[in-house]
Amino acid sequence: MLYGSNPQPPMGAGHLSVEYDPCxxxxxxxxxxVRRQLEGWGLAELDDLVDVAEGLVSEFATDALRRAARGFxxxxxxxxxxxxxxVRDGVGKTVWAEFGTCGCVGGSGSFCRLGSYSGCAW
Incomplete structure:
Protein backbone atom coordinates (compact mmCIF):
# COMPACT_ATOMS: atom_id res chain seq x y z
CA MET A 1 0.00 0.00 0.00
CA LEU A 2 1.25 3.50 -0.72
CA TYR A 3 0.64 6.88 0.87
CA GLY A 4 1.78 9.19 -1.89
CA SER A 5 5.17 7.73 -2.75
CA ASN A 6 5.72 6.31 0.75
CA PRO A 7 5.39 2.54 1.31
CA GLN A 8 2.92 1.75 4.08
CA PRO A 9 2.12 -1.23 6.23
CA PRO A 10 -1.24 -2.91 5.67
CA MET A 11 -4.26 -1.32 7.38
CA GLY A 12 -4.29 -2.04 11.10
CA ALA A 13 -0.70 -3.30 11.12
CA GLY A 14 1.18 -0.06 11.73
CA HIS A 15 1.84 -0.67 15.43
CA LEU A 16 3.56 -3.33 17.50
CA SER A 17 4.51 -3.28 21.18
CA VAL A 18 6.22 -6.21 22.92
CA GLU A 19 7.62 -6.52 26.44
CA TYR A 20 10.78 -8.58 26.98
CA ASP A 21 12.24 -10.20 30.09
CA PRO A 22 15.60 -9.01 31.46
CA CYS A 23 17.76 -11.73 29.89
CA VAL A 34 11.91 -6.09 14.12
CA ARG A 35 12.91 -8.02 10.98
CA ARG A 36 9.72 -10.11 11.00
CA GLN A 37 7.46 -7.09 11.48
CA LEU A 38 9.12 -4.86 8.89
CA GLU A 39 9.15 -7.67 6.35
CA GLY A 40 5.47 -8.33 7.12
CA TRP A 41 4.69 -4.66 6.57
CA GLY A 42 6.46 -4.76 3.20
CA LEU A 43 9.21 -2.36 4.31
CA ALA A 44 12.11 -4.78 3.80
CA GLU A 45 12.65 -3.62 0.22
CA LEU A 46 13.66 -0.09 1.28
CA ASP A 47 17.45 -0.10 0.96
CA ASP A 48 19.01 -1.10 4.28
CA LEU A 49 16.09 -0.06 6.48
CA VAL A 50 15.61 -3.45 8.16
CA ASP A 51 19.32 -3.92 8.86
CA VAL A 52 19.71 -0.41 10.29
CA ALA A 53 16.53 -0.61 12.39
CA GLU A 54 17.51 -4.06 13.63
CA GLY A 55 21.00 -2.86 14.59
CA LEU A 56 19.74 0.21 16.43
CA VAL A 57 17.11 -1.78 18.33
CA SER A 58 19.82 -4.24 19.32
CA GLU A 59 21.98 -1.42 20.70
CA PHE A 60 19.01 0.23 22.45
CA ALA A 61 17.88 -3.07 24.03
CA THR A 62 21.39 -4.04 25.16
CA ASP A 63 21.82 -0.63 26.77
CA ALA A 64 18.40 -0.89 28.46
CA LEU A 65 19.27 -4.26 29.97
CA ARG A 66 22.69 -3.08 31.11
CA ARG A 67 21.43 0.21 32.56
CA ALA A 68 18.18 -0.83 34.23
CA ALA A 69 18.70 -4.56 34.92
CA ARG A 70 14.99 -4.96 34.12
CA GLY A 71 13.05 -5.94 31.07
CA PHE A 72 12.34 -3.57 28.21
CA VAL A 87 12.95 0.83 23.34
CA ARG A 88 11.82 1.73 26.85
CA ASP A 89 13.61 0.33 29.86
CA GLY A 90 11.94 -0.63 33.14
CA VAL A 91 12.85 2.66 34.83
CA GLY A 92 11.23 4.93 32.26
CA LYS A 93 13.97 5.93 29.81
CA THR A 94 12.98 5.65 26.16
CA VAL A 95 15.37 5.80 23.23
CA TRP A 96 14.04 6.01 19.70
CA ALA A 97 14.94 6.23 16.04
CA GLU A 98 12.76 7.53 13.23
CA PHE A 99 13.30 6.76 9.56
CA GLY A 100 11.36 8.17 6.69
CA THR A 101 10.96 10.09 3.53
CA CYS A 102 9.82 13.66 3.21
CA GLY A 103 9.31 16.37 0.63
CA CYS A 104 11.61 18.79 2.41
CA VAL A 105 14.66 18.52 0.11
CA GLY A 106 13.56 19.80 -3.27
CA GLY A 107 10.50 17.58 -3.14
CA SER A 108 12.32 14.43 -2.11
CA GLY A 109 14.63 13.24 0.59
CA SER A 110 14.99 10.90 3.50
CA PHE A 111 15.80 11.28 7.16
CA CYS A 112 16.89 9.44 10.27
CA ARG A 113 16.43 11.03 13.70
CA LEU A 114 17.56 9.65 17.05
CA GLY A 115 16.42 10.76 20.49
CA SER A 116 15.64 9.86 24.05
CA TYR A 117 13.47 10.96 26.92
CA SER A 118 12.74 9.89 30.49
CA GLY A 119 9.36 9.35 32.02
CA CYS A 120 7.63 7.18 34.54
CA ALA A 121 8.34 3.46 34.70
CA TRP A 122 5.63 1.21 33.25
Missing part, protein backbone atom coordinates in the same frame (compact mmCIF):
# COMPACT_ATOMS: atom_id res chain seq x y z
CA UNK A 24 20.46 -11.55 27.20
CA UNK A 25 18.43 -13.66 24.75
CA UNK A 26 15.76 -10.92 24.74
CA UNK A 27 18.00 -8.74 22.57
CA UNK A 28 18.11 -11.38 19.82
CA UNK A 29 14.37 -11.91 20.14
CA UNK A 30 13.77 -8.17 19.69
CA UNK A 31 16.05 -8.06 16.62
CA UNK A 32 14.16 -10.98 15.07
CA UNK A 33 10.81 -9.31 15.83
CA UNK A 73 9.51 -2.76 25.81
CA UNK A 74 9.99 -2.59 22.04
CA UNK A 75 7.47 -0.48 20.15
CA UNK A 76 7.30 -0.03 16.38
CA UNK A 77 5.06 2.49 14.60
CA UNK A 78 4.78 2.93 10.84
CA UNK A 79 2.59 5.57 9.23
CA UNK A 80 2.73 8.18 6.46
CA UNK A 81 6.24 7.23 5.32
CA UNK A 82 7.76 7.24 8.83
CA UNK A 83 8.99 4.26 10.84
CA UNK A 84 9.62 4.82 14.54
CA UNK A 85 11.44 2.23 16.69
CA UNK A 86 11.39 2.73 20.46
Missing amino acids: PSAVGEARAE RLTLFAAHGVLRCE
Whole structure:
Protein backbone atom coordinates (compact mmCIF):
# COMPACT_ATOMS: atom_id res chain seq x y z
CA MET A 1 0.00 0.00 0.00
CA LEU A 2 1.25 3.50 -0.72
CA TYR A 3 0.64 6.88 0.87
CA GLY A 4 1.78 9.19 -1.89
CA SER A 5 5.17 7.73 -2.75
CA ASN A 6 5.72 6.31 0.75
CA PRO A 7 5.39 2.54 1.31
CA GLN A 8 2.92 1.75 4.08
CA PRO A 9 2.12 -1.23 6.23
CA PRO A 10 -1.24 -2.91 5.67
CA MET A 11 -4.26 -1.32 7.38
CA GLY A 12 -4.29 -2.04 11.10
CA ALA A 13 -0.70 -3.30 11.12
CA GLY A 14 1.18 -0.06 11.73
CA HIS A 15 1.84 -0.67 15.43
CA LEU A 16 3.56 -3.33 17.50
CA SER A 17 4.51 -3.28 21.18
CA VAL A 18 6.22 -6.21 22.92
CA GLU A 19 7.62 -6.52 26.44
CA TYR A 20 10.78 -8.58 26.98
CA ASP A 21 12.24 -10.20 30.09
CA PRO A 22 15.60 -9.01 31.46
CA CYS A 23 17.76 -11.73 29.89
CA PRO A 24 20.46 -11.55 27.20
CA SER A 25 18.43 -13.66 24.75
CA ALA A 26 15.76 -10.92 24.74
CA VAL A 27 18.00 -8.74 22.57
CA GLY A 28 18.11 -11.38 19.82
CA GLU A 29 14.37 -11.91 20.14
CA ALA A 30 13.77 -8.17 19.69
CA ARG A 31 16.05 -8.06 16.62
CA ALA A 32 14.16 -10.98 15.07
CA GLU A 33 10.81 -9.31 15.83
CA VAL A 34 11.91 -6.09 14.12
CA ARG A 35 12.91 -8.02 10.98
CA ARG A 36 9.72 -10.11 11.00
CA GLN A 37 7.46 -7.09 11.48
CA LEU A 38 9.12 -4.86 8.89
CA GLU A 39 9.15 -7.67 6.35
CA GLY A 40 5.47 -8.33 7.12
CA TRP A 41 4.69 -4.66 6.57
CA GLY A 42 6.46 -4.76 3.20
CA LEU A 43 9.21 -2.36 4.31
CA ALA A 44 12.11 -4.78 3.80
CA GLU A 45 12.65 -3.62 0.22
CA LEU A 46 13.66 -0.09 1.28
CA ASP A 47 17.45 -0.10 0.96
CA ASP A 48 19.01 -1.10 4.28
CA LEU A 49 16.09 -0.06 6.48
CA VAL A 50 15.61 -3.45 8.16
CA ASP A 51 19.32 -3.92 8.86
CA VAL A 52 19.71 -0.41 10.29
CA ALA A 53 16.53 -0.61 12.39
CA GLU A 54 17.51 -4.06 13.63
CA GLY A 55 21.00 -2.86 14.59
CA LEU A 56 19.74 0.21 16.43
CA VAL A 57 17.11 -1.78 18.33
CA SER A 58 19.82 -4.24 19.32
CA GLU A 59 21.98 -1.42 20.70
CA PHE A 60 19.01 0.23 22.45
CA ALA A 61 17.88 -3.07 24.03
CA THR A 62 21.39 -4.04 25.16
CA ASP A 63 21.82 -0.63 26.77
CA ALA A 64 18.40 -0.89 28.46
CA LEU A 65 19.27 -4.26 29.97
CA ARG A 66 22.69 -3.08 31.11
CA ARG A 67 21.43 0.21 32.56
CA ALA A 68 18.18 -0.83 34.23
CA ALA A 69 18.70 -4.56 34.92
CA ARG A 70 14.99 -4.96 34.12
CA GLY A 71 13.05 -5.94 31.07
CA PHE A 72 12.34 -3.57 28.21
CA ARG A 73 9.51 -2.76 25.81
CA LEU A 74 9.99 -2.59 22.04
CA THR A 75 7.47 -0.48 20.15
CA LEU A 76 7.30 -0.03 16.38
CA PHE A 77 5.06 2.49 14.60
CA ALA A 78 4.78 2.93 10.84
CA ALA A 79 2.59 5.57 9.23
CA HIS A 80 2.73 8.18 6.46
CA GLY A 81 6.24 7.23 5.32
CA VAL A 82 7.76 7.24 8.83
CA LEU A 83 8.99 4.26 10.84
CA ARG A 84 9.62 4.82 14.54
CA CYS A 85 11.44 2.23 16.69
CA GLU A 86 11.39 2.73 20.46
CA VAL A 87 12.95 0.83 23.34
CA ARG A 88 11.82 1.73 26.85
CA ASP A 89 13.61 0.33 29.86
CA GLY A 90 11.94 -0.63 33.14
CA VAL A 91 12.85 2.66 34.83
CA GLY A 92 11.23 4.93 32.26
CA LYS A 93 13.97 5.93 29.81
CA THR A 94 12.98 5.65 26.16
CA VAL A 95 15.37 5.80 23.23
CA TRP A 96 14.04 6.01 19.70
CA ALA A 97 14.94 6.23 16.04
CA GLU A 98 12.76 7.53 13.23
CA PHE A 99 13.30 6.76 9.56
CA GLY A 100 11.36 8.17 6.69
CA THR A 101 10.96 10.09 3.53
CA CYS A 102 9.82 13.66 3.21
CA GLY A 103 9.31 16.37 0.63
CA CYS A 104 11.61 18.79 2.41
CA VAL A 105 14.66 18.52 0.11
CA GLY A 106 13.56 19.80 -3.27
CA GLY A 107 10.50 17.58 -3.14
CA SER A 108 12.32 14.43 -2.11
CA GLY A 109 14.63 13.24 0.59
CA SER A 110 14.99 10.90 3.50
CA PHE A 111 15.80 11.28 7.16
CA CYS A 112 16.89 9.44 10.27
CA ARG A 113 16.43 11.03 13.70
CA LEU A 114 17.56 9.65 17.05
CA GLY A 115 16.42 10.76 20.49
CA SER A 116 15.64 9.86 24.05
CA TYR A 117 13.47 10.96 26.92
CA SER A 118 12.74 9.89 30.49
CA GLY A 119 9.36 9.35 32.02
CA CYS A 120 7.63 7.18 34.54
CA ALA A 121 8.34 3.46 34.70
CA TRP A 122 5.63 1.21 33.25
